[in-house]
Each structure stands twice: as structure tokens, then as C-alpha cells.
Amino acid sequence: xxxxxxxxxxxxxxxxxxxxxxxxxxxxxxxxxxxxxxxxxxxxxxxxxxxxxxxxxxxxxxxxxxxxxxxxxxxxxxxxxxxxxxxxxxxxxxxxxxxxxxxxxxxxxxxxxxxxxxxxxxxxxxxxxxxxxxxxxxxxxxxxxxxxxxxxxxxxxxxxxxxxxxxxxxxxxxxxxxxxxxxxxxxxxxxxxxxxxxxxxxxxxxxxxxxxxxxxxxxxxxxxxxxxxxxxxxxxxxxxxxxxxxxxxxxxxxxxxxxxxxxxxxxxxxxxxxxxxxxxxxxxxxxxxxxxxxxxxxxxxxxxxxxxxxxxxxxxxxxxxxxxxxxxxxxxxxxxxxxxxxxxxxxxxxxxxxxxxxxxxxxxxxxxxxxxxxxxxxxxxxxxxxxxxxxxxxxxxxxxxxxxxxxxxxxxxxxxxxxxxxxxxxxxxxxxxxxxxxxxxxxxxxxxxxxxxxxxxxxxxxxxxxxxxxxxxxxxxxxxxxxxxxxxxxxxxxxxxxxxxxxxxxxxxxxxxxxxxxxxxxxxxxxxxxxxxxxxxxxxxxxxxxxxxxxxxxxxxxxxxxxxxxxxxxxxxxxxxxxxxxxxxxxxxxxxxxxxxxxxxxxxxxxxxxxxxxxxxxxxxxx
DNA sequence: AGCACGCCGACT
DNA sequence: GTCGGCGTGCTC
Numbered sequence: 001x002x003x004x005x006x007x008x009x010x011x012x013x014x015x016x017x018x019x020x021x022x023x024x025x026x027x028x029x030x031x032x033x034x035x036x037x038x039x040x041x042x043x044x045x046x047x048x049x050x051x052x053x054x055x056x057x058x059x060x061x062x063x064x065x066x067x068x069x070x071x072x073x074x075x076x077x078x079x080x081x082x083x084x085x086x087x088x089x090x091x092x093x094x095x096x097x098x099x100x101x102x103x104x105x106x107x108x109x110x111x112x113x114x115x116x117x118x119x120x121x122x123x124x125x126x127x128x129x130x131x132x133x134x135x136x137x138x139x140x141x142x143x144x145x146x147x148x149x150x151x152x153x154x155x156x157x158x159x160x161x162x163x164x165x166x167x168x169x170x171x172x173x174x175x176x177x178x179x180x181x182x183x184x185x186x187x188x189x190x191x192x193x194x195x196x197x198x199x200x201x202x203x204x205x206x207x208x209x210x211x212x213x214x215x216x217x218x219x220x221x222x223x224x225x226x227x228x229x230x231x232x233x234x235x236x237x238x239x240x241x242x243x244x245x246x247x248x249x250x251x252x253x254x255x256x257x258x259x260x261x262x263x264x265x266x267x268x269x270x271x272x273x274x275x276x277x278x279x280x281x282x283x284x285x286x287x288x289x290x291x292x293x294x295x296x297x298x299x300x301x302x303x304x305x306x307x308x309x310x311x312x313x314x315x316x317x318x319x320x321x322x323x324x325x326x327x328x329x330x331x332x333x334x335x336x337x338x339x340x341x342x343x344x345x346x347x348x349x350x351x352x353x354x355x356x357x358x359x360x361x362x363x364x365x366x367x368x369x370x371x372x373x374x375x376x377x378x379x380x381x382x383x384x385x386x387x388x389x390x391x392x393x394x395x396x397x398x399x400x401x402x403x404x405x406x407x408x409x410x411x412x413x414x415x416x417x418x419x420x421x422x423x424x425x426x427x428x429x430x431x432x433x434x435x436x437x438x439x440x441x442x443x444x445x446x447x448x449x450x451x452x453x454x455x456x457x458x459x460x461x462x463x464x465x466x467x468x469x470x471x472x473x474x475x476x477x478x479x480x481x482x483x484x485x486x487x488x489x490x491x492x493x494x495x496x497x498x499x500x501x502x503x504x505x506x507x508x509x510x511x512x513x514x515x516x517x518x519x520x521x522x523x524x525x526x527x528x529x530x531x532x533x534x535x536x537x538x539x540x541x542x543x544x545x546x547x548x549x550x551x552x553x554x555x556x557x558x559x560x561x562x563x564x565x566x567x568x569x570x571x572x573x574x575x576x577x578x579x580x581x582x583x584x585x586x587x588x589x590x591x592x593x594x595x596x597x598x599x600x601x602x603x604x605x606x607x608x609x610x611x612x613x614x615x616x617x618x619x620x621x622x623x
Numbered sequence: 624a625g626c627a628c629g630c631c632g633a634c635t
Numbered sequence: 636g637t638c639g640g641c642g643t644g645c646t647c
Contacts, residue, residue, distance in 0.1 A: 006647080012624065019647040042646045043626040061647050601644085627645090634638075 002028055003059045004068055006039060006050035011099035011263065013597040016090075019050070020059040022067045031055065031068070034076030034083065036108070038069040051078055051101060075113060077105045079225055079241040081279055086239070088274045094539075094589035094596075094615045095264025104239040109218040116222055121203055121229070126170060134306065135164040136171045139247065139282055144303040146294050147286040148517060151311045151490040156453035157436070159490065161286050162195035165249050168284065169230045173204060177246025178224075181232035182268045184255035185449065186211070187435065192232060192251070201230065208233030208240045235260060238271040248272050248283040254291030254483045255449075265616040269293060288486035289516035292479050292524045296534045299524075307517050313489065314497045317508045323412070323464040328499050329419070331460060332443065336423035339440040340459035344412065345488045347465035349429035349447050351375035351411045352404030355392070359399030366390055377410055377431050406468065413445045428452050448484035457493035466511075467502030475532060475623045478507075478523050482516050489514070533620055537585055538568070540619035541576040541592070545605045548612055549574060555595050560588065570622055577622050589617055 005018035021039050023031055031037070033052055041048040047069055059065060078086075078101070086100045135147050149161035169179035183189050189209070196205050206220040206229055224231040225241040233240065235258050250268055252258075258268040269285065276283040285294055285303070297303040318327050335342050347353070352375040355364040364373050366383035373390060376382045380389050394400045404411065413427040423441035428434040434452040437444060444452060469481040489498055500511050510519040528535040543549035553567075553576055560566075565580035565588055580588050592615050600612040 003647095010624070014645080015624080017647095021647060039647085042624080043628095046625080059647080063647070065647055625646095628643085630640105630642095632638105632640085635636100 093264035354405035
């Protein structure tokens, strides 16, 4: 009798295990590992969809077994490699396999299956050469590699890195192997697609994208599962199947969008590093400015690397902290007057990033959650965290008026509109985004990540909030700012002028040479000295109530090895933060899974559909 | 999650 | 005596 070990796509820790079912003899020839099946489950015996995690000859369950009711499809819903990855990631992140299953397998479409053509794709006859192919060459000998991308700037829509990625993927294809490409956002996805089109490789490329219709997604999923080719997409694609995988490519791994904001809070880079070792394949990461994690991989010699040549652009560092001092004002004026195009990068959108009392200069905060209040793109005073529009009350000092602590992109746009009547002023931010602009004398105000492409590149880039972005007290502020500046600078012409507003000291000196590699290295060296991430890992555990958290804390204090992990003091009563060594990660994650599950079940303050504990094994926000 | 089981107070 | 409140625990 064949036994199917079945898992469910549920985040509940109680269901995070395999359940045994008998395979009826008439299904014995059709079931396979990865099949989605219908089974009866629970007291009501209602039917539920599960996934065959393994097929075995004997059951370990004492008690009688129910039969599988049905096989949902002849195509497996998950590949063996996907299941191994899901297990590895849930173990590492102290989550459940069930909460990752949904993201790894798309909704089934019967018509797509009926029309599915499993025959091999005619091999495209491609000759895609005519540029460096630095990456493809390095990957012949390297198993893990970081390539700092060169800033060419003249082609914003198909930059050098995208061509490098395509070339590397093509080399794999010629060896009969697939490539998986993971990008942070849709503009980078579009850039990579442009390169794929240029190389005429669309026929062997399978897009994993939430922007596609369900049937397209399912078709591409089946294609990735059954055909050697190039699978690409945003962070969710980290879990897609890939037949005979040979290479994993990641663009701009330090971008926030690579981190999943829901439990178990994984990041593309870490998931794909797991995948690299599970599937024994090559992996390369590329960006204009490296992440500190990548530099750590280089330091421990897990990754080789190659730095880009220093960009040829002119760099100006203004000493004043003001956004529009006379120097940058003059530079913009001159550029606009001579028909050139200017990009102004502003840290945040809306009208004001914060409001300060005119009397006591205290930052105004939301009455219910005490995070700062800003003026959003619609001009409303709104809490940043609970998103509620709040009427401003009278301050403790007696004054009721406020002034903006720092202007947002909408305000900046208005200010520039008054100052420069000669040019066309455009605004591009997260809510109102331009993907491409063209023309002369354009003055584009954009928030990081929302910079539009422009034919030929910008002539002048003003990083208007440089000093404020870099000086924010968050751990990753500097590293992330460097990444955002680098991405903006990459959109400029090779002889453009770059103005960094208000930088001082060593950072100003680094930026005058566009030495991103050096700046992040220095940042990493300091963190290593202070034993901060990525020298160690830091996890956070938040809990809805204090008593449960205290139980967990004393529980953990007894169980953990003090040489490997320790508690850190943080503000906020409902959060525990620990730092721990990489080698202790699996052990700690396991400890957290079991302990939080026990306490959750006994908790008095359970709410339906809400977790008692939220565990983030790599929380870089808390420090 | 769902659903049943069970132990307690309130009621015809 | 028994009806129904929801806390507790299990589901192959």
C-alpha cells in the first residue's frame, strides 16, 4: 500500500507537518511527489487541497488512514526542488512551510493544461555579442560572484547590466541549463525584458509576474517546470520552478523590495543563496552599489567580485545642508537654459516629511500612535503609520501653527516651478510615476526608485536630500542611500554633472570619486567592530501582549547558548530583539518555532486570524 | 482554520 | 434534568 505524505498551504503552526493518506490503487500510477490532491481533513471531514510532499511504502502514523480523494491535476503543482527550498527557508526564517506554499505555486487553469505543448522549443539562433560579457566570462570559473555594474548612462531602457544578465543566461542555455533572474521592481524588470527582446530570446523566457493574468502565469509556471530557459520576475520568482537550473542572477539585492513584508520575512538574496547550495548551481549578484551583505560574502570568500571602473561623471559636493543653495540653483538654471535635462532626487513624496511646532520646534506626532505626521501628496495631514488623517491639535507649548520640517517632492516641484519658468517641470513618485520622459529642458523631480528613463541620459543629477538620507539613524541608512544615489546617477550621461547636497567628511570624499564600493566597505568595517548586522544576524519578536512575551523571554533565557545569541535592549515593550551568530541561526529558529507555538496555544489573548507572535529572523529596521 | 468535546451556570 | 456558553485540543 502506497502512502502519501501530505502538507497544506496553511500558516498555522499546528498544521505545519505531514499528514499520511492511503493512495487508492487506481491512483497509484498517477500520483507523484508535488501533486496537488483533494483529501478529507478535520472533524467535519470536509475536503481540502493538499500537496504530496513524499510517497512512502509505510506510514508512521498510528491509527487508521483516510484515502486520497482525488488528484487535482496530472501536472505536479510543485517541483521537488521547490519543496526542498520551501523547507529550507521556513526552517531558516522560523516560519511554516505552509505559508510559503501559496507563493510557490499559481492557481491552476484547466484550459492552459489542455492546450499545453510539452514539445521542446525550437532552439533560437542567437548571436548576442558586441559588448563586454564580463559576467558570462567570470561565471565560467566562479560559482558565486558579485559584479559591480558599470554606469553607461546613454541607454536607460536597456542598461549594460541587463545585457550582461542576458549574455550570462544565454551561456547557460547553450550548456542546456536554465537561469533564474530576480529583480527588485517593475522598472528593472522592464529593463531586463528589453535586453531579452534585443537578443530575441523571448521564446525561451518565462515571466513570473503578478501583473500577468492567471492563465498566463500558469502557462509560464508550466513552461519553467518543463522547459530549459530563462525564468525571471520580482522577489516571488525566487521560489519558481526552473528545469535543470544552472545559474541564479540577482539585480540590486540591497533594494528594500527584495524583502517580503509578511511572515516569514524572507529576502531574495538569502532565499537564493539557500537555493544555490540546494541545487548546487552558480549564483551572481549585481548592482551599482554593493549591499553590505554582499561585501560580507566577498570577505568570507564565498563570492568572487569585480569592481566597475570609476564613472567619468563630474562630481560636486555642496557643503550647505540646504537643498537649493546658490550653487545648485545656478547649475540647474544653466542646464535648463541650454536645453539640458535635470534630475532632482528627493527623499520622500508629498508636501512635507514632517511638521514642526513653530513655538517649541518639537516634531508633531499622531495622538494615537505617536509616529510623525506628514502632508501627503493630496495635501492632507496624515499619520505615517496608521494612515489616518488627523486634525492638528494645539501643541503643549501653546502654539497651534506648524511649519514643514522638510519639504517633500510635491512641495519641491512647486518651488522649482516658481523658480524656473523656462523648463518643463515633471514630478515622478510612488503614487504618480513616470516610466519614461523625453524632450529638452526637462526638470524631473523624483523620489528614489521612481526616476524615469530618458533617452541619452540626464545631463545633471541633483541628489537634493543626500545628507539627510545618509544621516538617518537607521543601521542601513548609509548603505541604502548609496544604492539609491547610484541608481539615479546611472541614469545620467557619462559626462554629466552630479551634485550631492550637504555631504561632509569621508563620505563626501568617497562620493567625489563615486567610490560606492569603498563607502560600503567602510560602513561594513564599522559594523563588524560593533558586532552589528551583517557581521551577526538580528531577529525581532513582537507580541500582542506583555505577559506572553515575558513567558517567552524567560523561556529563551534558559534555552539559548549565551555565547551564540543574546538579548539586546530596545525601546518598545512588546518587542524582543536578539543578535546571534550565523552558525546558530537554524538552532535559534527551531527554538523559536517550538516555544512560540506552545505559548501561542495557551495564550489568553488569542484573536482569530491573528498571530500571537511575529518572528522576523533578520530585522534590520529595529536598530 | 474548523469542528467536536466537555465542563459549568441558568433555565423550563 | 438539560440547554447552551465558549475554553481546549485534534485533524492522517
